[in-house]
Amino acid sequence: MATLLKAVPEKTGRWVVEDRNKGVFKVAREAFVSDAIFEKERERIFDKCWLYLGHATELKEANDYLTRNVAGRELIFNRDRKGSYNAFFNVCPHRGAMVAREKCGSALGFKCFYHGWAFNNNGKFATRMGEGFYPEDFGKDGSVDLVRVPRLEEYRGFYFINFDEGAVSLEEYLADSREIIDLVADQSPNGMEIIGGGQQYSINANWKLLLENSFDGYHAEDTHATYFEYLSDYIGGAANDDLSAAKVESRAIDLKNGHAVIEGKAPWGRPIARTIPSWGEDGAADIRAARAELEARLGVEKAHRIADGDRNMGIFPSLVINDIMAITIRTFHPVSSGLIHVNAWAMGPVGEPRLQRKRRLDNFLEFLGPGGFATPDDVEALESAHRGYGNAKFAPWNDISRGLLKDQPTNFDEEQMRCFWREWARRMEDQ
Amino acid sequence: MTEVMMKPGAITTEPVLSRSEYEDFLYHEAALLDAWRLDEWLELFVEGATYEVPTAGAPDDADSSESLFYIADDYFRLRHRIKRLNSKQAHSEWPRSKTLHTVTNVRILGAEADGVRVTSNFVTYRTKNDVTHTFVGRHYYVLRKTDDKLCIVSKRSMLDMDNLRPQGRVSIIV
Numbered sequence: 001m002a003t004l005l006k007a008v009p010e011k012t013g014r015w016v017v018e019d020r021n022k023g024v025f026k027v028a029r030e031a032f033v034s035d036a037i038f039e040k041e042r043e044r045i046f047d048k049c050w051l052y053l054g055h056a057t058e059l060k061e062a063n064d065y066l067t068r069n070v071a072g073r074e075l076i077f078n079r080d081r082k083g084s085y086n087a088f089f090n091v092c093p094h095r096g097a098m099v100a101r102e103k104c105g106s107a108l109g110f111k112c113f114y115h116g117w118a119f120n121n122n123g124k125f126a127t128r129m130g131e132g133f134y135p136e137d138f139g140k141d142g143s144v145d146l147v148r149v150p151r152l153e154e155y156r157g158f159y160f161i162n163f164d165e166g167a168v169s170l171e172e173y174l175a176d177s178r179e180i181i182d183l184v185a186d187q188s189p190n191g192m193e194i195i196g197g198g199q200q201y202s203i204n205a206n207w208k209l210l211l212e213n214s215f216d217g218y219h220a221e222d223t224h225a226t227y228f229e230y231l232s233d234y235i236g237g238a239a240n241d242d243l244s245a246a247k248v249e250s251r252a253i254d255l256k257n258g259h260a261v262i263e264g265k266a267p268w269g270r271p272i273a274r275t276i277p278s279w280g281e282d283g284a285a286d287i288r289a290a291r292a293e294l295e296a297r298l299g300v301e302k303a304h305r306i307a308d309g310d311r312n313m314g315i316f317p318s319l320v321i322n323d324i325m326a327i328t329i330r331t332f333h334p335v336s337s338g339l340i341h342v343n344a345w346a347m348g349p350v351g352e353p354r355l356q357r358k359r360r361l362d363n364f365l366e367f368l369g370p371g372g373f374a375t376p377d378d379v380e381a382l383e384s385a386h387r388g389y390g391n392a393k394f395a396p397w398n399d400i401s402r403g404l405l406k407d408q409p410t411n412f413d414e415e416q417m418r419c420f421w422r423e424w425a426r427r428m429e430d431q
Numbered sequence: 432m433t434e435v436m437m438k439p440g441a442i443t444t445e446p447v448l449s450r451s452e453y454e455d456f457l458y459h460e461a462a463l464l465d466a467w468r469l470d471e472w473l474e475l476f477v478e479g480a481t482y483e484v485p486t487a488g489a490p491d492d493a494d495s496s497e498s499l500f501y502i503a504d505d506y507f508r509l510r511h512r513i514k515r516l517n518s519k520q521a522h523s524e525w526p527r528s529k530t531l532h533t534v535t536n537v538r539i540l541g542a543e544a545d546g547v548r549v550t551s552n553f554v555t556y557r558t559k560n561d562v563t564h565t566f567v568g569r570h571y572y573v574l575r576k577t578d579d580k581l582c583i584v585s586k587r588s589m590l591d592m593d594n595l596r597p598q599g600r601v602s603i604i605v
Contacts, residue, residue: 371501
């Protein structure tokens with residue numbers, strides 16, 4: 001007699017359907033194109049979740065500041081005179097103009113150009129008013145200080161904000177993604193830093209499409225055939241064969257709270273610490289030294305995981321840290337249901353020698369970013385899908401069932417996306 | 432804006448041509464790009480040439496060993512960029528976008544040992560998927576006459592924009 005399969009209850013939401021009995025996981029395309037759903041996401045996701053603001057090394061000295069839009073809100077990320085990190089809403093308490101209008105700089109305070117109200121860089125109101133216009137104790141209660149973002153917390157140099165005062169701590173929120181962040185933060189004894197000149201671009205698609213794409217191993221061979229042709233020529237071997245071998249060993253890991261990572265071994269060189277023939281003997285020597293340093297500092301097991309593993313991680317809702325042929329940190333905040341503003345940065349060891357930094361940045365540019373051999377094709381795919389979703393009324397479902405019934409799904413399955421969607425459904429579907 | 436003028440006493444074997452000769456060359460280059468005659472465009476470059484597009488708003492002396500660019504091609508990668516763009520699997524550019532490259536304000540900045548520094552302003556229009564995007568900025572070239580033909584030793588395209596919104600990508604040659 002055949003083994004009776006134990007029935008698993010079907011989880012049917014309006015937008016996310018998981019039916020393990022049938023091996024099917026579906027997401028409604030309406031979730032990508034509906035303005036009403038987007039408004040609900042702003043309330044239930046972007047106003048409730050921890051959102052990446054910036055990295056500690058972007059503000060090297062006391063008084064440094066930068067301005068940044070996070071999930072539609074203009075913010076100031078700065079260090080005050082004592083060197084403490086702050087996040088303020090970039091809006092004058094008086095009549096609302098932005099008090100900082102440059103991308104970055106060093107400032108002891110901020111002065112609004114509209115009516116001249118001024119603030120110390122710890123946010124305190126610091127304006128000398130003429131007599132008789134305001135009560136004597138005006139502003140003493142803090143009511144006209146710059147408004148702080150309700151929560152600002154840091155993990156290993158990565159600063160996050162939360163617009164919800166009552167949110168759980170960042171560490172609790174990050175859950176198992178902390179272990180993967182550690183694998184980046186631990187790559188150098190000198191610490192890791194953001195490399196100058198981030199990439200800012202836009203995509204005419206829903207933000208969740210980029211989240212899915214950022215850790216989608218399944219699409220690589222088809223979408224990025226021209227990149228792998230280049231790579232085969234560059235590394236002097238068939239990159240596609242390596243890619244096929246990688247499928248067997250790779251795995252998708254649920255990091256809890258909607259975060260997930262895929263981990264495997266890809267054919268490209270890793271600046272830390274896997275060499276390729278075209279980097280020559282100099283490159284090989286640098287890599288040997290880096291591996292030895294990692295092993296001595298972190299032990300063999302962790303050193304090998306850092307050096308040999310490629311990891312694409314999505315942190316719910318809109319942060320990706322991909323530690324692949326280079327390290328990229330990427331946020332993708334929605335402007336509307338059909339428009340994403342992407343910020344992408346490269347990360348490398350503090351004090352990395354020039355030649356190694358050049359290899360790292362070359363590796364980044366070969367694949368990643370608006371002029372890379374791969375990202376533009378991803379953008380085309382996302383925009384194409386978003387246009388296709390205009391047919392949602394008649395062709396309503398995306399299928400992301402691949403590997404649903406496996407004990408250990410791989411990079412080339414879609415479990416990592418399901419981790420995201422289960423959390424999305426938990427927050428969005430009315431029970 | 433940095434301008435390198437003729438350095439007194441610099442050793443140069445490169446004669447400076449008239450501006451109109453450089454203009455003709457740049458107009459020819461633009462026409463090749465608009466016609467997607469990319470193999471011929473690549474032939475304008477000497478072996479070992481570089482092609483760079485720093486991030487929008489980067490300083491003119493940005494260094495691809497220290498800062499993240501959009502494009503920092505050595506000759507090997509430039510050849511692959513063209514091989515890729517000739518393929519229907521370069522999905523971003525298939526079906527091919529329509530481009531119009533305009534070149535203005537051509538100036539000769541000076542001669543150096545490796546060639547003559549020439550700059551132009553540019554406006555490049557790219558139309559794809561029913562939308563036309565505009566790229567504006569300045570090209571900086573080092574041009575050299577080899578076998579009686581002008582050739583590109585290096586080309587750097589500075590984008591005088593804040594970012595790539597709404598353009599989204601630099602998958603054409605600007």
